[in-house]
Amino acid sequence: MGPEVKKRTLSVEDNGGFDETAAAGTALIGLGGNVGDPLAYCREAVRTLAEHPHVRLVRCSSFYRTEPVGKIDQSWFVNGAALCSTPLQPEELLALLQELEWRCGRVRRERWGPRSLDLDLLSFGRMVLESERLTLPHPRIHERRFVLVPLLEIAPRWRHPVFGRTARELLDALDGVPGQAVEFLESP
Ligand code: A4P
Ligand code: MG
Secondary structure, rough: OOOOOOOOOOOOOOOOOOOOOOOOOOEEEEEEEEOOHHHHHHHHHHHHHHOOOOOHHHHHHHEEEEOOOOOOOOEEOOOOOOOEEEEOHHHHHHHHEEEEEEEHOOOOOOOOOOOOEEEEEEOOOOEEEOOOOEEEOOHHHOOOOOHHHHHHHHHOEOOOOOOEEEEHHHHHHOOOOOOOOEEEEEEO
């Protein structure tokens, strides 16, 4: 009789301790918007990414209703995150994300201002990079509950490539910081 093969279904919480997000070509993408129907734009972006020949969608988070951070006199946002793997270079993936933003029709390009769809490349494996067009990891992840809550949901073993801290630890460090409400909106 051959060796017994035990089949296990791995959940997000129980993946044997392996941080899948550390692998080269693994991208965490932040999605957000607060103009028009941002939930529909986010869902459309995830669908389009999943259908792209050079992108494999591994997992998508729930979507959350979030209090605006930075420029606070604007509508609440919808935010989520997606985990993908790709043979593309990070600059190529960023160009694809920017094309998707435009396809979903950004309304204004005021920094930190209202937008129908904002797609940020949060991290790309453990890559640390600063060029004119791309900073990795995204420089404001650790300051933002609207990024960390969905990130924690889909990648609990992710560690910030520079600070070495998990999303849980970074979230705990934001305890007591006012004005960053994050409310569950819809399942993925
Ligand atoms: N860029 C450099 N690195 C990256 C990266 N890792 N991912 C460059 C994406 N883009 C990157 O971005 C400006 C330039 O950043 C791009 O040309 C790209 O080459 P943008 O998306 O055109 O402009 P932006 O989004 O208005 O500016 P920024 O600084 O990226 O803003 P953030 O950090 O995206 O913040 N509050 C809530 N609750 N939810 C939100 O989603 N979003 C913002 C925008 C503010 N407050 C928010 C939310
Ligand atoms: Mg952005």
